[in-house]
Amino acid sequence: MGQVLAWGGAVTIVALVSLGSIGALPSAQAAGGGPATAAASVYVVSPSGSDDNPGSLGAPFATIAKAAEVVAPGDTVMLRGGIYRGRVTFTRGGSAAEPIAFIAYQAEVPVIDGEGVAVGEQEALVTVTEGADHVALSGLTVRNSSGAAMKIYGDHATVMGCKVTKAEYQGIQIRGAAGVRCIGNEIWNVCRMNAERELEGGWPAALAAWESKEVSFIGNVVHDNHGEGISVWKGAEDCVIMGNQVYDNWSVNVYLDNAKRALVAANFIYSTADAFQSHRDPAIGVAVADEDYSEWGDEGWKADGGEHVVRNNIILNCSRGISFWKYVPGSGVKDCSFVYNTIAGTWEYGIRISEGENSGTQFANNIVVSRAGETLSVTKTGGLAFRHNLFWDSTGKPSDKFGWGGQRFDFRLWESQSRELKANLWADPQLSDTAAGEPDGAKLTRDSPAMDAGSSAGAPRFDYWGYPRPTDGNGDRIRAPDIGAHEYGAER
Numbered sequence: 001m002g003q004v005l006a007w008g009g010a011v012t013i014v015a016l017v018s019l020g021s022i023g024a025l026p027s028a029q030a031a032g033g034g035p036a037t038a039a040a041s042v043y044v045v046s047p048s049g050s051d052d053n054p055g056s057l058g059a060p061f062a063t064i065a066k067a068a069e070v071v072a073p074g075d076t077v078m079l080r081g082g083i084y085r086g087r088v089t090f091t092r093g094g095s096a097a098e099p100i101a102f103i104a105y106q107a108e109v110p111v112i113d114g115e116g117v118a119v120g121e122q123e124a125l126v127t128v129t130e131g132a133d134h135v136a137l138s139g140l141t142v143r144n145s146s147g148a149a150m151k152i153y154g155d156h157a158t159v160m161g162c163k164v165t166k167a168e169y170q171g172i173q174i175r176g177a178a179g180v181r182c183i184g185n186e187i188w189n190v191c192r193m194n195a196e197r198e199l200e201g202g203w204p205a206a207l208a209a210w211e212s213k214e215v216s217f218i219g220n221v222v223h224d225n226h227g228e229g230i231s232v233w234k235g236a237e238d239c240v241i242m243g244n245q246v247y248d249n250w251s252v253n254v255y256l257d258n259a260k261r262a263l264v265a266a267n268f269i270y271s272t273a274d275a276f277q278s279h280r281d282p283a284i285g286v287a288v289a290d291e292d293y294s295e296w297g298d299e300g301w302k303a304d305g306g307e308h309v310v311r312n313n314i315i316l317n318c319s320r321g322i323s324f325w326k327y328v329p330g331s332g333v334k335d336c337s338f339v340y341n342t343i344a345g346t347w348e349y350g351i352r353i354s355e356g357e358n359s360g361t362q363f364a365n366n367i368v369v370s371r372a373g374e375t376l377s378v379t380k381t382g383g384l385a386f387r388h389n390l391f392w393d394s395t396g397k398p399s400d401k402f403g404w405g406g407q408r409f410d411f412r413l414w415e416s417q418s419r420e421l422k423a424n425l426w427a428d429p430q431l432s433d434t435a436a437g438e439p440d441g442a443k444l445t446r447d448s449p450a451m452d453a454g455s456s457a458g459a460p461r462f463d464y465w466g467y468p469r470p471t472d473g474n475g476d477r478i479r480a481p482d483i484g485a486h487e488y489g490a491e492r
Contacts, residue, residue, distance in 0.1 A: 040074035040098065043067050044105065047082035064088045064102065064112070074098035079140070081108030086117055089127045093154055094134040104139025104161075111141040119147035121169050121193075128154040130176065137162060148173055148204075149190060152180055160184055168192045171206040171225065178213045185220045191227030197250055197281065205231035206249065209239050216240040225249045229269075229283070233257035234293055242266055248273075251280040252287045253318065261307045266464050266485075268439045270316040276347035276372065278319070285315035285343065287323045290331035303327075306334030310341065312464045312485050314442045316434050317345040321368060323352045332356030333384070337364075340460060342442045342485040344369040344434040349377050350391070358383035365389065365454040367429045367484035370401065376414070377403035385420040388455045390483045392428050425449060429484065439464065443486045446474055450483035463487040 045067050049060035057078075061067050064084055067077040073094040079102060094100040104110055114125040125145035128135050132154040141163040142149045149167040150159065156179040164171045164187045171187035174180045187206045194203040205228035209215040215236065222229045222244060229249035232239040236259040246253040247270045254269060256262050264286060271282035290303035315321045321343030324333045333356060343350055343366065350368035362385045368375055371394040378384060381404055391411060393401050402414035409417070411426040427449040433441040442464075444450055451474055463469050464485040472479045473489020482488050 042076045044078045046080035071100050077102045078105040079110035080105045083111045083113050090132050091129045093132040099134040101136040115144040119145050124148040124151035126150040128152045165189045170204040174209045174212045176211050181216045183218045187222050188224045191225050194226040203227035209236045211235040213237045219243045221245045223247045228255045229253040231255040232259040252284045254286045256288045258290045258305045264310040267313045282319050284320045284323045285318040289325050292328045303331040308336045310338045313341045314485050315343045319347050320349045320352045321346050326354050326356040332358040333361045335360040340365045342367045346370045348373040350375045353378045355380045365483045374403050375401040381405045387422045390425040390450050444488040452478045452480040454481035454483045467491045
């Protein structure tokens with residue numbers, strides 16, 4: 001959560017938020033019920049209050065619903081700690097200059113609890129409706145929903161520092177919205193409809209953007225959910241998944257399904273499993289696909305995903321590190337870039353690409369270390385380039401670890417199969433300690449063969465930790481980028 005992010009510069013989560021994620025918020029000391037400015041008011045809500053009160057600090061409202069009825073653009077609502085029962089719907093919005101904010105009062109914990117409340121599977125305990133734009137929710141706990149916990153339909157909403165748990169369906173879903181930001185939330189034990197983890201399909205995602213644009217998932221912790229972890233799907237475009245900690249979810253930790261131009265950067269994605277059960281248990285690290293949505297009645301649907309950038313991620317102990325599965329004709333890995341990732345300890349495949357109409361896709365400067373199965377498996381080889389990657393297997397034996405076009409090769413024979421396979425290495429990357437289950441375990445040690453072995457073409461300016469690359473970390477006067485998510489010595 002506190003890691004330095006590698007996107008457009010080295011900034012922390014706190015700094016990112018301070019750059020205008022939800023606008024300036026008044027202090028709790030200003031919450032006296034009078035106007036914070038000539039145009040804006042501050043209201044207070046407490047479970048011990050009354051909706052007949054004026055909504056001041058000394059005489060607060062009792063329900064969030066009451067505050068939601070009276071707010072105007074620029075207003076702030078302070079939520080005192082305690083339990084608020086029932087569904088909450090936000091129908092009023094603000095503007096970019098005057099957002100509406102519902103925030104926890106000081107260090108108190110307001111809890112929206114749906115225990116005993118009827119919430120349909122396609123409904124939510126907390127809803128920001130279409131047209132309720134520029135609404136910010138901060139510091140809430142949302143729990144015990146028989147449907148989803150939160151659904152966001154309003155544009156430019158912000159959900160920040162919230163805790164979401166115990167929902168039968170999704171944790172937080174953004175649908176049909178633009179510019180929504182989910183920052184620094186924790187989502188766990190949702191998607192409970194698949195709590196037995198026996199469903200063959202149809203499970204939801206804990207944190208999802210659906211038919212939405214420019215949604216940002218930044219600095220969230222998404223773990224131990226019974227569906228997918230973070231998912232952008234069915235028409236989602238230009239979404240950012242960055243700086244998140246995603247682990248021990250079902251099937252897929254990060255899923256790009258029929259989405260376009262997603263940026264997946266500087267995430268720590270892992271499993272704590274100590275054995276392999278199936279390709280869903282432990283979950284895949286990052287998966288790309290175009291599932292069939294024609295059965296949803298979408299007659300105009302077609303496979304149209306691609307143009308993703310997946311870079312600077314650390315993926316440990318997953319069933320597969322990066323995976324694509326072809327569901328329908330026309331689907332493939334198209335115009336994607338998978339670069340500078342560190343993948344280690346995979347149980348089934350390091351990288352797995354099934355049949356597909358692949359095109360214009362590069363895998364470059366990645367570390368891929370398998371513990372079992374195949375290091376690389378590609379069924380249909382056209383349209384894919386693998387350059388400057390470092391491969392290894394925990395056994396140290398390259399025999400038959402590379403599946404390529406229906407055949408299996410050792411490393412040297414594999415690299416001779418195509419001119420699109422260039423400058424790859426088979427060597428122990430000498431990572432610090434990936435078994436420790438921490439990002440620092442994926443750092444290079446001083447004698448790593450990954451050092452100075454990457455290509456400078458298209459190299460990101462920063463590594464996973466936000467430190468600059470290239471750096472001459474070992475003092476050999478070579479300033480070429482290192483392979484993988486870590487630039488050795490850059491933090492000094």
